[in-house]
Amino acid sequence: MARIALVTGGSRGIGAAISKALKDAGCSVAATYAGNDEKAAAFTKETGIKTYKWDVADHAACKDGIAQVESDLGPVDILVNNAGITRDAPFHKMTPEQWNEVIGTNLTGVFNMTHNVWAGMRERKFGRIVTISSINGQKGQFAQANYSAAKAGDIGFTKSLAQEGARAGITVNVVAPGYINTEMMSTIPEKVMNEVILPQIPVGRLGEAEEIARCVAFLASDEAGFITGSTLSANGGQYMQ
Numbered sequence: 001m002a003r004i005a006l007v008t009g010g011s012r013g014i015g016a017a018i019s020k021a022l023k024d025a026g027c028s029v030a031a032t033y034a035g036n037d038e039k040a041a042a043f044t045k046e047t048g049i050k051t052y053k054w055d056v057a058d059h060a061a062c063k064d065g066i067a068q069v070e071s072d073l074g075p076v077d078i079l080v081n082n083a084g085i086t087r088d089a090p091f092h093k094m095t096p097e098q099w100n101e102v103i104g105t106n107l108t109g110v111f112n113m114t115h116n117v118w119a120g121m122r123e124r125k126f127g128r129i130v131t132i133s134s135i136n137g138q139k140g141q142f143a144q145a146n147y148s149a150a151k152a153g154d155i156g157f158t159k160s161l162a163q164e165g166a167r168a169g170i171t172v173n174v175v176a177p178g179y180i181n182t183e184m185m186s187t188i189p190e191k192v193m194n195e196v197i198l199p200q201i202p203v204g205r206l207g208e209a210e211e212i213a214r215c216v217a218f219l220a221s222d223e224a225g226f227i228t229g230s231t232l233s234a235n236g237g238q239y240m241q
Contacts (some may be wrong), residue, residue, distance in 0.1 A: 003128075005220065007068070007085030008113055011043040011051050013182045014132065017209035018080055019049050021217040025076065030069045032056070034083065056083045056100075056109030059116075066116045075124065076117045078220045081110045081131040082153070087231040088143045096213045100148045106150035110157060118170075124137045127170035131158055134213070135235045149176045151176075155231055162229030171228040175215045178235025196218040202237035 005022045009015040010031025019031045029049045033040045042050040054061040070076060084106045087098035110131055121127030136144055137151025155174050162172040168195060179197060180186060185206060188197065198204060215232050218224055233241065 003027045003077040003220075004070075005029045005078035005080065006032070006069055006076045006113075006117070007080040007082055008056050008109070008202075009034070010080070011040045012036070014026040014177065014180060014209045014212050015080075015082040015185075016043060016047075017213035017215045018044070018082060019043075020047060021046065021210070021213035022078065022080075022220065023049060025217050025221065027220075028073050030073055032065065032083065053126050055105075056081075056113055057104035057143070059112045060110075060111040064114045067115070070120075070207055075120050076118045077124075077126060079113060079130070080216055080220070081113055081115050081129070081240070084132065084134075084151075086144070086147050090143050091145045094145060101151050102146035103153075106147065107157075110154055114161070118165075121165070121196055122168045125169040127165065127168070128224075129158075129161070129165070129170065129172040130216050130219045131172075131174050133174045133176040133231065134215075135239050137241055138144055138176055138231075139231070139239045158231070159229045169225075171219070171225060173219045173224075173227060173229070174231040175212060175219065176231050176233045176235070177207060177212050178233075178238045179206050180212060181208055200238050201235070205236065207236060208235060 005027040007019045010019040011033045019029050023029045031049050031051050044051050052065050054065040065166045087102050131154045133154045134151040136148045156175045158172050215234050
């Protein structure tokens with residue numbers, strides 16, 4: 001029987017690539033999104049993957065949304081916490097709103113989603129939780145105190161939860177991407193890309209969303225049952241920990 005996979009922020013960018021990879025691996029996939037109805041509808045039309053709209057920062061919305069997914073597809077076996085936002089600013093200019101929005105989505109959102117599938121996974125003695133962190137959660141980044149704190153928190157959350165889930169057949173892991181060739185990166189001026197960013201990456205290029213998706217698909221597979229509490233860094237050698 002096909003595994004049921006739920007990918008947050010799963011209709012665009014890295015999330016869309018993850019949703020497609022899990023579908024290609026034989027999963028029945030649901031993808032969440034927060035705002036862009038038009039792009040979500042286009043994604044569903046292209047892939048056949050059903051999309052659901054809710055804010056992962058809202059615990060009650062996550063509970064209701066997951067209940068709807070499970071009513072439509074069945075109990076969630078695989079959760080990919082991919083949804084994330086940025087609100088960059090140097091710390092002396094960062095507002096409480098910028099801090100709280102990023103922590104709310106990128107860290108509390110991971111709690112909200114995982115909390116609402118955890119009991120079912122424990123009862124069924126199987127689960128795969130994969131959270132998308134970031135190279136900047138490992139090394140820090142100027143003007144991203146909020147983002148780096150949240151993404152580092154995701155790694156700590158994963159290490160703790162992995163210990164709780166191990167005897168229940170639940171693995172909990174992180175993928176930490178480096179610079180990936182997405183819409184966000186396409187806005188960076190060519191001079192900055194060639195003279196500042198690419199020289200930091202030993203392999204000499206940006207990563208592709210599909211490369212991150214393959215990492216997730218492996219960690220979500222039955223074959224990865226002996227890997228838990230781990231952080232898989234996919235950053236072209238830019239940061240080695």
